[in-house]
Amino acid sequence: MKCKGELREFRVVGRKLPSEAVPNPPLYRCRLFAPNHVAAKSRFWYFVSYYKKVKKNAGEILLCKQVPESTPGRVKNFGVWLRYDSRSGTHNMYREYRDTKVARAVTSCYRDMGARHRARPGSIQIMKVQEVAAKDCKRKHVQQLHDSKIKFPLPRKTMSKSRQNAPRFSTNKPRLFY
Amino acid sequence: MTFTKFIEIGAVVYVNSGIYKGKLAAIVNIVDQTRLLVDGPCSSVPREVVSMKQVQLTKFKIPISVGARTVIVKKAWEKVGVTAQWTEGAWAKSLANKHRRANLSDFERFKLMKLKQKRRVIISREVKRLVKEQKSA
Numbered sequence: 001m002k003c004k005g006e007l008r009e010f011r012v013v014g015r016k017l018p019s020e021a022v023p024n025p026p027l028y029r030c031r032l033f034a035p036n037h038v039a040a041k042s043r044f045w046y047f048v049s050y051y052k053k054v055k056k057n058a059g060e061i062l063l064c065k066q067v068p069e070s071t072p073g074r075v076k077n078f079g080v081w082l083r084y085d086s087r088s089g090t091h092n093m094y095r096e097y098r099d100t101k102v103a104r105a106v107t108s109c110y111r112d113m114g115a116r117h118r119a120r121p122g123s124i125q126i127m128k129v130q131e132v133a134a135k136d137c138k139r140k141h142v143q144q145l146h147d148s149k150i151k152f153p154l155p156r157k158t159m160s161k162s163r164q165n166a167p168r169f170s171t172n173k174p175r176l177f178y
Numbered sequence: 179m180t181f182t183k184f185i186e187i188g189a190v191v192y193v194n195s196g197i198y199k200g201k202l203a204a205i206v207n208i209v210d211q212t213r214l215l216v217d218g219p220c221s222s223v224p225r226e227v228v229s230m231k232q233v234q235l236t237k238f239k240i241p242i243s244v245g246a247r248t249v250i251v252k253k254a255w256e257k258v259g260v261t262a263q264w265t266e267g268a269w270a271k272s273l274a275n276k277h278r279r280a281n282l283s284d285f286e287r288f289k290l291m292k293l294k295q296k297r298r299v300i301i302s303r304e305v306k307r308l309v310k311e312q313k314s315a
Contacts, residue, residue: 075207153181
């Protein structure tokens, strides 16, 4: 999978094709994060065929629906349980992200894994994503924002590239402090 | 150098880049080191996550708790009267001036030029008179 742009949450339901022996095969549901529904369906078969005896040519997808964020106006702490292949083995990880949308938290997880562990999206499997209550968060970088009286200044602002070059040479020092 | 303006819940910020450029919003929650959840119901800014780089702190603050709903934010905003206080302040006035200057019609620019000329003449006459006085003194 390519982690293109911002990922979206999909709910994919599929099953093995019904046959005379098994007219109602069991349904399998996947909660996926993918850039689009095409990638979601592909990823569905990747996971289902890994865990169950079903392949894409012998199965059918019954539902592939994008799940919009239910509470986009609330900041949440997300715990992400994942499994990834490093250069020398495969490992489990638990990571925490703070965001308003699940999909955005998972996107930043992929970017974070790429940055910190050089893990490509194809070698990452998101096993579970769950909203975690503030008191149950384990990571310091998330816990530090759990303060109802939080207060900090903006010490220094950087100039954008366009502003640095307009004008490029000047007799006045730039105003970086507000 | 002490800091007088802080990123805190209820701080009113001026958004200076992005889609909501030029609008005020209140900080409702802090997402992480670089992002804020802001809401500006009285200034048509929807409840959204913005980057701290897009934002400038104003001296105004509204009394809301963490994650307050849009309705509550609107009530607190109107009670404090942020919009009125902002429009009367020097920052908003200088922004309005800049906007006016940038959108002058050709005739208005001509009038401005003529007024500037007159002012220049008055000033230079007075300067010449003072220089002459000093020389003779």
